[in-house]
Amino acid sequence: MQTSRRTMGTALAVLTMAALTSCGSGSEPAADGTVTLSFLVDNSQATLDTAKVLADTFTKGNPAIRVEVETRPGGTEGDNIVKTRLSTGDMSDVFWYNSGSLLQALNPAQTMVDLTGDPVLKNVQKDYLPVVTQGGRVYGVPAGTALGGGILYNRKVYEKLGLKAPTTWAEFTANNDKIKADGTTPVISTFKDTWTSQLFVLGDYYNVQAAVPDFARDYTAGTATFATTPAAQAGFEHLAEVHAKGHLNEGFGSATSEQGLKMLVEGKGAHYPMLSAMLPPLLKDYPQAATDIGFFGIPGTDPAKNGTTIWEPPGIYIAKSTEHPDAAKKFLAYIASPAAADAVNKVVQPAGPYRIEGARLPDDAIQVAKDLQAYIDKGATAPALEFLSPIKGPALEQITVAVGSGLTPPAEGAAQYDKDVAKQAKQLGLEGW
Incomplete structure (x- = not known):
């Protein structure tokens, strides 16, 4: 989800663009034998806070290696900086960047240190490795936590009405009917921020993969489409259904994500299709969000296959x-350790589970993170399609707004998106298109 991932990142608190602090990618050891590593990260507050505590605690345990944090802008400008510095050999020793399909654009075989089989990876959960792998070689360790893409829900509303988290779409619809009858908005939509309209489609990928395991491969090859794959078209149908049943909030077309989150926390709305990462920034003004808001994956048709889509770290x-590969590997090994997760927990509220064996959420973790951890513990997750395929049509959020507003039938919306996808695949020069 290239477009929405960047837009969502902006919505989550990207700071004013900071000028890139430039310095060489390595230098000779100092006279006292110390080595300095440069560590390039984006300038969002959560990323900066995480990077600084990782650098400080690592250096405290390894005084011969100093880590200096550099910043770059987010979004397309930041992407271009990373690509340019890699291509010119002027990249920082260590850098934080997207996993998944966006990694392809960095040509990792020529620009990154191959970590395949390295002890650096010993604590990394095996099902994370594919999103930092290209051409069968592994290049990275996870930064931060996984995020859930599904339904945030108000647990107080559920408790009041005696409801339980649904494991099928039919159960979800039945819950919505009961919530509506009680006078509460069942489903919050915030189409003023158009990117938020995509979650019913993008967050449904776990169910697509459960029904059609090879969908991502065939979709990338141009032999599978949303309109001809019932499981993939279901996300568009969900959008249309909640509108047709009158389950949406009044003024959904002009509502913002900030307003939607406020509705959810205050119990004026019961469900909000959204990313779990939207919760931690709310805690300062709405501390009750830590316990009152829970998470469940977008339900499918089979309760035995219930799970959720996650956005990998x-x-x-x-x-x-880099002139200091051994020192850099030592830093990455620390990042991919339970000790590093414990250090980060003290300064950044995790929005989801870590992808590190032995790393634990803090006792005061938000309920949403705990709910996501349960899905990971039982192996009921799938990465969002953007981590498995480089194709995401840029018009999806406009299409989903139209479908979710009752202006475009779901089958037509899916067909429109297939055309949008085909244009992008051709621009990328993918085989089979």
């Missing part, structure tokens, strides 16, 4: 141009 990589 970004990766942290070593530039091939």
Whole structure:
């Protein structure tokens, strides 16, 4: 989800663009034998806070290696900086960047240190590795936590009405009917921020993969489409159904994500299709969100296959141009350790589970993170389609707004998106298109 991932990142608190702090990718050891590593990260507050505590605690335990954090802008500008510095051999020793299909654009075989089989990876959960792998070689360790893409729900509303988290779409619809009858908005939509309209489609990918395991491969090859795959078209049908049943909030077309979150926390709305990462920034003004808001994956048709779609953490990589690969590997091994997770927990509220064996959520973790951990513990997750395929049509959020507003039938919306996808695949020069 290239477009929405960047837009969502902006919505989550990207700071004013900071000028890139430039310095060489490596230098000779100091006279006292110390080595300095440069660590490039985006300038969102959560990323900066995480990077700084990782650098500080690592250096405290490894005084011969100093880590200096550099910042870059987010979004397209930041992407271009990363690509340019890698291609010119001027990249920082270690850098934080997207995992999944966006990694392809960095040509990792030529620009990054290959970590395949390295002890650096010993604590990394095996089902995370594919999103930092290209050409069968592994290049990164996870930065931060996984995020859930599904339904945030008000647990107080559920408790009042005696409801339980649904495991099928039919159960979800039945819950919505009861919530509506009680006078509460069942489903919050915030189409003023158009990117928020995509969650019923993008968050449904777990169910697509459960029904059609090879969908991502065939979709990328141009032999599978949303309109001809019932499981994939279901996300568009969900959008249309909640509108047709009158389950949406009044003024959904002009509502913002901030207003939607406020409705949810205050119990004026019961469900909000959204990313779990939207919760931690709310805690300062709405501390009750930590316990009152829960999470469940978008339900499918089979309760035995109930699960959720997750947005995997970004990766942290070593530039091939580094002059200190051993020190950089030592830093990455620390990042991918339970000790590092414990250090980060003290300064950043996790929005989801870590992808590190032995890493634990803090006792005061938000309920949403605990709910996501349960899905991971039982192996009932799938990465969002953007981590498995480089194709995401840029018009999806406009299409989903139209479908979710009752202006475009779901089958037509799916067909429109297939055309949008085909244009992008051709622009990318993918085989089979």
